[in-house]
Amino acid sequence: MSPAWKISSCATTRAMARPPRRRAMWFKSIYLKTLREFRIAILGWGVGMGLLIYVVLAAVPSLIATPAARASVVSLGGTFAWIAEPIALDTPGGYVTWKYGLTLLIIAIWPLIACSRLLRGEEERGSLDALLSLPRGRVRVVLEKLAAVWTALLGIGLLIALLAFAGGKTASADFGLGDALLFGLNVALICGVFGSIALLLSQFTQERGTASGLTGGLLLVFIVLDMVHRVIPGTEWLSRLSPVYYYNLSKPLVPASSYGVPSSSYGANPGAMLVLLALCVLLSGAAVWLFARRDVGGVVALPSFLRLPERAVQPARALPVNAWSLRSVYTRSLGMIVVPACWWTLVIAGFAAWMVVIVKQIETQMASLYASSPLLKDVITRVGGGDISTNATLLSFLFVFLPLLLMAFAATQANRWSADEEDGRLELVLSTPQPRLRVLLGRFAALTTVTIIIGMLTLAATAVASLATGLQFDWGNLAAATLSIIPLGLLVAAIGYLFSGWLRTAVDTGLLSFLLVIWFFISFIGPGLNWPDATLRLSAFYYYGTPLLHGLPLLDTLGVLAVTVAALAVASVRFVRKDIGR
Incomplete structure (x- = not known):
């Protein structure tokens, strides 16, 4: 046997026997492994949306450079008030909140997709069976995964907040770092609500795609519900059914201290943010409770009055051999x-x-x-x-x-x-x-x-x-x-x-x-x-x-x-x- 072969083989074996420590660190817990899967989303969505806010804030002074331009922006806000409530449009924070606050809800697409496959996706692949074979309870598994989702959302919110603060400094805006952090937290909370909805709906669906599709539809419905009271007078009670309504109540980039008025239209709204947090806890808690009590790969059985009546199938038609779709x-x-x-x-x-x-x-x-x-x-x-x-x-x-x-x-x-x-x-x-x-x-x-x-x-x-x-x-x-x-x-x-x-x-x-x-x-x-x-x-x-x-x-x-x-x-x-x- 060649000595050179022995040296080459042993060297290769030793190299393969030492896995990279940095890579192994991410697999020490379910939380870290799940968070590792979200690293691209954190950077992509956080930096992308943060740069959007930064660019717009930096450009606002040129949009309101003259009294005529300032008046035009304010008048436009009144006409498009059905999109969002126009507050302090002649300031960088007010302009960004009015024009792009609702647009930031696009970020909710990521948590609704991520949470719909958080459990149901692994069940479809069969990997959840292997995970639950380890000495870890169901509740612990889903809580660690949820903790990773919330860490990712807070990371996205933090990146958005820091870039918004930097843009505010460029535009000499009147909001500080604390206001920018509350702005990022508000975005994280509304995203968490739709992620929690997707997680809950995935307990009732066989596929993750169905849960994410239903949640995406609810996102659009809730956006429209929030607009209703700004289009049709006397319908604010209907808009209160939408989580987006409470998201829009907070305007951290328009601090009330800058205007000297204790108005709910300015600054962060603690009550509205607590409502969003309560919705996240309630919906996620319900999803965890249902997951702990159902079969892996199965769905939660609906009450009898919500089930469709079952029709008897003839033995000849039990298998869809002649179905058009096959x-x-x-x-x-x-x-x-x-x-x-x-x-x-x-x-x-x-x-x-x-x-x-x-x-x-x-x-x-x-x-x-x-x-x-x-x-x-x-x-x-x-x-x-x-x-x-x-x-x-x-x-x-x-x-x-x-x-x-x-x-x-x-x-x-x-x-x-x-x-x-x-x-x-x-x-x-x-x-x-x-x-x-x-x-x-x-x-x-x-x-x-x-x-x-x-x-x-x-x-x-x-x-x-x-x-x-x-x-x-x-x-x-x-x-x-x-x-x-x-x-x-x-x-x-x-x-x-x-x-x-x-x-x-x-x-x-x-x-x-x-x-x-x-x-x-x-x-x-x-x-x-x-x-x-x-x-x-x-x-x-x-x-x-x-x-x-x-x-x-x-x-x-x-x-x-x-x-x-x-x-x-x-x-x-x-x-x-x-x-x-x-």
Whole structure:
């Protein structure tokens, strides 16, 4: 036997026998291991959102540099009061709180996804069985995981607070470090509420995707409920049912001490923050209690009056041999998507119709503001003027959320594709005589079909709302505004399929979600900060354009479709050649 072989083998064995101490530290407890999985989310969401606040705060002095500009900003706040209560808009803290306080709720997407798979995701993979085989109780396991989630949320809030404080110093704002920390804490609390809702709902669902989808729908419903009392007088009792209402009551970046008035409209609202904390404890506690008393892999049994009546099944039909959804990969994929697609259609189409109602409600205010605000008058003049253009301009601004919602739906379906591969579900499909390329394209074709249907139903809902309220729009442009969201949804799905060829499900979903947020904020805040056109073109929302005003941007739409085809082609090549699950 060669001496050189012995030396090489022994050296290799010794090197492998010493695992890195730093890596081993993260696996000493369930808490540390779970926190390690959240490290990218903490940095990505914390730094990303914090930089957004920093950039906006630093730019506010230039937006209110003159008395005329200051008056225009204040008048705009009164017109868009249905979005958020306009308080001290002529200050950096007040402007950021009004314009971007509600937008920060996008962060809630991460905890609702993370908490929906905190237990249910591991149950689907079967890893929770192995974890519970160790001498650790169920309650301890879930409490350590929850502690990691809250550490991550507080870390995100801390990063946002520090960057907000730095931006405030740049803009000579009147809030201090303590106010910025309360601002970050308020964001962490509202995110914790939706994470707790997702954790609770996952006790009643067989799949984590169902729990996250339901929680995402509740997030949008609660946002709309919070807006209701600012649109329809006398409905504040209804808005109090929404956690977002209590989130908006706190305005730490507008400290009451700076104005010398003990008003609940200024500063942090301790009562509202305690309500959010109580909701987190109550919902999380209920989820822990239910998890400790149900079977692993099972669901909590609903009361008898909430259960659907069970129908007797004939023995010949006990197995769905002739079911339509089992005839091909395409139909099976449609059957898997149809339930979440119905909920997302309800949310997207309902949101579009609700925005039409909002525009009708503030039509009179817009007319008076058009006559008094030079800033808005300049915008309206550029698009052609007139009452119809005024309504179309406002609705066009609101419709930027439509592609965001459809792209979020596409991201969830891309996540499901990646999860099916990681959890071993695709191995069963590929064990049949199905080419890999047909499996991927069949799955994507089903998603394309559903995306087109969502766009068409959104058009129908918007048209019905327009006729019911009496608003006048160019019907061709209205069709373009609702149907041109379809290519953007397909773009996100194709990119998600592309990422899944190299990345794990958690990283794939996190990166795709963060990409959506970056795109949205480039398009949302870039024009107001006079960013160059080259920067704005980095966002996919740029190519959506303003179809409600100017019709379908044909070249931009074709460009988006070309990128989609290219991404799907690369994803297909990777999927055909790779080892499944790697």
